[in-house]
Amino acid sequence: MNADAQREAVYGAPPEMLAVRDDLTPMLSQYADLCEEHDDAVVLFQVGDFYEAFCGAAEAVARTCEVTLTQREDSTGTWPMAGIPIDNAAGYLERLLDAGYRVALAEQVEDAEEASGLVDRAVTQLITPGTVVDEELLDAGRATYLGAVARGGSGGENGSDDDTQSDTYGLAVVDVSTGECLVTGADRALALEELERLAPAELVVGPDCDLPDLSFDPMETPFEPGAFDADAARETLSAYAPRPDAVVESDAELRAVGAALAYAEYAQGDSKLAYVTRVTRFDPREFLQLDATAIRSLELFESRSARAGSTLFSVLDETACALGRRRLEAWLRRPLVDRDRIEARLDAVEALCDDALARADLREHLSSVYDLERLVARVSRERADARDLRSLKTTLDRVPKVREALAGTDSDLLSDLRDSLDELEDVRDLVGDAVVSDPPQEITEGGVIADGFDAELDEVRGTAEAGREWVSNLEAREQERTGIDSLEVGYNQVHGYYIEVTNPNLDRVPDDYQRRQTLKNSERFYTPELKEREDEILRASDRADALEYDLFCEVRAEVATESARIQAVADALADLDVLRTLADVAVANDYARPEFHAGGERAGDGAADDAPDDPNDGTAETGGIRIDAGRHPVVERAQDEFVPNPADLPRGSVALVTGPNMSGKSTYMRQVALVCVLAQVGSFVPAKSARLPVLDRVFTRIGASDDIAGGQSTFMREMSELTEILHNATGDSLVLLDEVGRGTSTADGLAIARAATEFLHDEVGATTLFATHYHDLTDAADDREGVFNLHFTAARRDGEVTFLHSVADGPSSSSYGVEVAQLAGVPASVVGRARDLVDETDAVDETGPESAADSEADGVAAATNGEVDEAAEDGTLAAYVDGLENGHGESENPNQATATAAAAEPNPELEAVTEALREADLVDTTPLEALNLLSELKGRLE
Numbered sequence: 001m002n003a004d005a006q007r008e009a010v011y012g013a014p015p016e017m018l019a020v021r022d023d024l025t026p027m028l029s030q031y032a033d034l035c036e037e038h039d040d041a042v043v044l045f046q047v048g049d050f051y052e053a054f055c056g057a058a059e060a061v062a063r064t065c066e067v068t069l070t071q072r073e074d075s076t077g078t079w080p081m082a083g084i085p086i087d088n089a090a091g092y093l094e095r096l097l098d099a100g101y102r103v104a105l106a107e108q109v110e111d112a113e114e115a116s117g118l119v120d121r122a123v124t125q126l127i128t129p130g131t132v133v134d135e136e137l138l139d140a141g142r143a144t145y146l147g148a149v150a151r152g153g154s155g156g157e158n159g160s161d162d163d164t165q166s167d168t169y170g171l172a173v174v175d176v177s178t179g180e181c182l183v184t185g186a187d188r189a190l191a192l193e194e195l196e197r198l199a200p201a202e203l204v205v206g207p208d209c210d211l212p213d214l215s216f217d218p219m220e221t222p223f224e225p226g227a228f229d230a231d232a233a234r235e236t237l238s239a240y241a242p243r244p245d246a247v248v249e250s251d252a253e254l255r256a257v258g259a260a261l262a263y264a265e266y267a268q269g270d271s272k273l274a275y276v277t278r279v280t281r282f283d284p285r286e287f288l289q290l291d292a293t294a295i296r297s298l299e300l301f302e303s304r305s306a307r308a309g310s311t312l313f314s315v316l317d318e319t320a321c322a323l324g325r326r327r328l329e330a331w332l333r334r335p336l337v338d339r340d341r342i343e344a345r346l347d348a349v350e351a352l353c354d355d356a357l358a359r360a361d362l363r364e365h366l367s368s369v370y371d372l373e374r375l376v377a378r379v380s381r382e383r384a385d386a387r388d389l390r391s392l393k394t395t396l397d398r399v400p401k402v403r404e405a406l407a408g409t410d411s412d413l414l415s416d417l418r419d420s421l422d423e424l425e426d427v428r429d430l431v432g433d434a435v436v437s438d439p440p441q442e443i444t445e446g447g448v449i450a451d452g453f454d455a456e457l458d459e460v461r462g463t464a465e466a467g468r469e470w471v472s473n474l475e476a477r478e479q480e481r482t483g484i485d486s487l488e489v490g491y492n493q494v495h496g497y498y499i500e501v502t503n504p505n506l507d508r509v510p511d512d513y514q515r516r517q518t519l520k521n522s523e524r525f526y527t528p529e530l531k532e533r534e535d536e537i538l539r540a541s542d543r544a545d546a547l548e549y550d551l552f553c554e555v556r557a558e559v560a561t562e563s564a565r566i567q568a569v570a571d572a573l574a575d576l577d578v579l580r581t582l583a584d585v586a587v588a589n590d591y592a593r594p595e596f597h598a599g600g601e602r603a604g605d606g607a608a609d610d611a612p613d614d615p616n617d618g619t620a621e622t623g624g625i626r627i628d629a630g631r632h633p634v635v636e637r638a639q640d641e642f643v644p645n646p647a648d649l650p651r652g653s654v655a656l657v658t659g660p661n662m663s664g665k666s667t668y669m670r671q672v673a674l675v676c677v678l679a680q681v682g683s684f685v686p687a688k689s690a691r692l693p694v695l696d697r698v699f700t701r702i703g704a705s706d707d708i709a710g711g712q713s714t715f716m717r718e719m720s721e722l723t724e725i726l727h728n729a730t731g732d733s734l735v736l737l738d739e740v741g742r743g744t745s746t747a748d749g750l751a752i753a754r755a756a757t758e759f760l761h762d763e764v765g766a767t768t769l770f771a772t773h774y775h776d777l778t779d780a781a782d783d784r785e786g787v788f789n790l791h792f793t794a795a796r797r798d799g800e801v802t803f804l805h806s807v808a809d810g811p812s813s814s815s816y817g818v819e820v821a822q823l824a825g826v827p828a829s830v831v832g833r834a835r836d837l838v839d840e841t842d843a844v845d846e847t848g849p850e851s852a853a854d855s856e857a858d859g860v861a862a863a864t865n866g867e868v869d870e871a872a873e874d875g876t877l878a879a880y881v882d883g884l885e886n887g888h889g890e891s892e893n894p895n896q897a898t899a900t901a902a903a904a905e906p907n908p909e910l911e912a913v914t915e916a917l918r919e920a921d922l923v924d925t926t927p928l929e930a931l932n933l934l935s936e937l938k939g940r941l942e
């Protein structure tokens with residue numbers, strides 16, 4: 001049984017209970033009913049101060065939470081039982097969630113003391129990775145999304161069976177802890193990319209959706225397919241948006257958002273989510289597209305290297321509050337492509353960079369801001385306590401101060417944000433008047449509502465107070481009346497108020513004293529009047545507590561009606577915190593404001609028309625990337641001395657970056673990409689200056705050895721990523737390729753690297769940085785103007801190998817490996833022999849393909865060259881692959897040599913391969929299929 005099946009086996013009513021269903025005690029019968037109703041989760045059943053599970057579920061809870069498995073015995077049997085304390089449940093719930101369980105909390109919904117017979121219980125909350133709201137289970141710095149994916153197509157009014165619709169995918173996410181709800185739609189590839197980017201913790205997948213393995217690991221939750229029906233979805237959405245069809249742009253989007261909201265409602269006890277005040281639709285193309293591979297390899301949020309923990313996010317995260325932290329994450333995941341919006345953010349960052357005082361003030365005020373988004377969601381969910389309301393007030397008290405801090409700054413965006421900071425005086429005053437400044441945690445036991453807020457409460461409290469005062473004076477009065485100086489008036493929980501008289505004085509006790517309790521050395525009495533007063537006090541306090549609770553709920557409900565306004569303030573505070581953070585980071589690390597090529601359009605629009613013939617003429621005119629003294633924002637933090645490097649990449653050019661291992665190639669390529677990403681976030685960049693295009697996408701294919709993903713060979717994965725890039729990159733994209741082709745033989749790897757370089761240059765026109773150890777690839781610069789070489793070198797300093805980390809024009813020496821070996825102290829005779837071998841290879845290379853059999857790499861490169869160039873005229877990727885295939889056909893590489901030798905005697909396998917090649921319809925073959933075919937044929941040959 002796999003892990004999912006194991007988990008599901010403990011969901012639902014325990015079979016052993018069902019077997020004696022009619023005989024079960026009322027409580028266990030209630031448990032079995034709730035388990036049957038919620039058979040998609042472990043039901044945790046409140047019994048007093050514990051949540052209990054029984055039978056199989058008990059065993060799972062005991063194992064996962066490491067609590068004792070006990071037993072409950074009754075007339076019908078002995079039932080395994082495990083419980084977790086309600087007061088301390090968060091840690092245990094977290095363990096259950098981490099172990100992949102969904103949990104349904106079945107709570108007592110009536111007061112056990114008031115219940116006549118069995119206490120009523122109901123499932124009040126379904127706790128799953130995507131629907132947790134408990135602060136202790138949530139990551140303050142990240143949105144926790146529940147996602148739904150739907151495919152366009154039949155059903156409902158909007159439904160349509162046509163192919164275009166069914167190829168459209170809708171994706172919606174809801175953050176139940178804040179009320180954020182986003183919806184988007186796109187073709188399958190783009191929608192999947194967006195799904196990876198949003199990485200919901202839990203996913204509900206609609207009918208007919210065909211999802212591949214994802215790079216993150218959401219809990220996939222089965223949910224009623226009916227929720228994805230267009231009519232049902234419209235109905236659900238209409239509770240959140242008056243005109244549902246105006247929010248979404250396709251049937252798929254409607255289904256996705258309807259199902260996401262329906263599931264969130266179900267998880268929260270089947271009620272409308274009052275704190276979802278806005279459903280926001282976005283188009284993935286409004287943002288710089290960074291797929292999961294790019295996010296990972298640029299180490300935006302997760303570190304993959306030895307600098308564990310250091311990521312772009314961690315370098316930038318100087319946020320003062322959780323609102324800002326989540327917003328920074330969202331901005332980094334979705335840099336902008338709209339130049340005006342980018343410039344508006346940059347203007348704001350610049351204004352804050354110039355105003356240290358405003359920055360410091362903002363930081364101070366924002367650091368005492370509570371997590372307003374989650375607070376307001378708790379208010380709407382009726383889960384906020386009195387302390388939450390005070391936290392809300394404390395936060396709102398800061399708003400005028402934040403506005404003041406912004407008074408002198410000069411930026412449109414900052415002014416807009418300042419204007420949108422509603423001071424919410426009404427809410428502030430309401431909470432300030434209603435709730436005492438330091439309320440208790442419990443809202444049912446009084447002490448929550450301030451004096452003067454409600455006349456009736458004041459009166460009831462007055463009565464209780466007068467009674468207490470009467471009692472407190474009673475001691476003196478009775479001492480005087482009885483002449484017993486040691487007489488005391490006291491109170492205890494069980495007996496209430498009493499008058500205590502020690503044994504020696506009992507003879508002086510008046511007649512109206514009635515005995516309440518006998519102690520060793522004294523007797524306790526009450527008088528009818530004391531009893532009357534006591535009852536009065538008790539009645540008044542109970543009444544006051546109840547009144548307070550009602551008043552608190554009223555205040556909370558009134559605050560909840562202002563959710564949208566509070567959320568708007570939270571929104572503005574989040575943006576401000578991020579802008580302030582970006583300014584702080586820019587000042588502290590000496591970042592510069594990037595400039596974008598004029599025009600507001602993406603680099604490619606129009607720029608190509610006036611591009612000079614020589615793409616190396618200058619980047620400004622060609623919409624390329626020009627960075628002066630750029631640095632890697634993360635590596636520079638870990639390095640004593642970071643060597644800044646320039647980048648001058650004309651639009652559509654391919655820079656081949658060579659150099660020894662560890663010389664700085666990857667760092668350089670990533671820093672170029674990070675500068676571009678940061679700039680489109682609206683941040684200053686780690687460089688002296690930067691002039692940049694607005695990119696549409698950043699692609700990365702980095703490190704064959706790093707990505708051994710399940711199921712696919714490293715090479716296959718590398719090739720599918722390359723295929724993605726070759727298919728989807730545009731003239732506005734930046735492509736980073738690191739060591740592409742390494743996963744296969746040198747010959748094939750080089751051929752593929754070469755073909756990919758040429759395709760990117762000739763057909764795609766994406767600006768590309770390609771780090772390679774294939775020295776022979778550097779020849780590509782000879783016959784293509786837009787392909788040029790950069791290199792990194794190593795030197796010996798004080799007898800040690802030193803990497804200069806400084807980029808230079810031209811290819812690196814082909815024998816740099818030998819040089820580094822020498823620098824590293826490899827014995828001279830070995831170095832000498834190695835050098836001879838290199839020279840021999842070079843000589844063979846120069847004599848041409850005829851004698852190239854000795855040099856696997858060079859042979860294929862040469863053969864490939866001729867064919868690929870020819871194919872380039874055809875201009876399709878298929879032609880390139882064709883070229884590759886033909887290249888193999890004519891070259892004398894070792895594979896070929898085997899093939900040729902074998903050809904002397906008929907070889908059925910070879911013939912089969914030849915036949916397969918001949919029959920392959922390359923025009924109708926996708927690049928991935930072509931590469932799969934190649935890989936398969938190659939495997940057969942080997």
Ligand SMILES: Nc1ncnc2c1ncn2[C@@H]1O[C@H](COP(=O)(O)OP(=O)(O)OP(=O)(O)O)[C@@H](O)[C@H]1O
Pocket residue numbers: 635639641642643644645659660661662663664665666667668805806
């Ligand atoms: N510009 C720089 N200034 C200072 N140190 C640097 C610089 N660039 C890189 N380094 C240091 O060199 C190390 C190796 O860099 P990097 O991984 O970029 O090399 P590489 O050439 O890509 O190596 P490989 O070919 O093995 O992948 C980095 O971890 C960093 O510590």
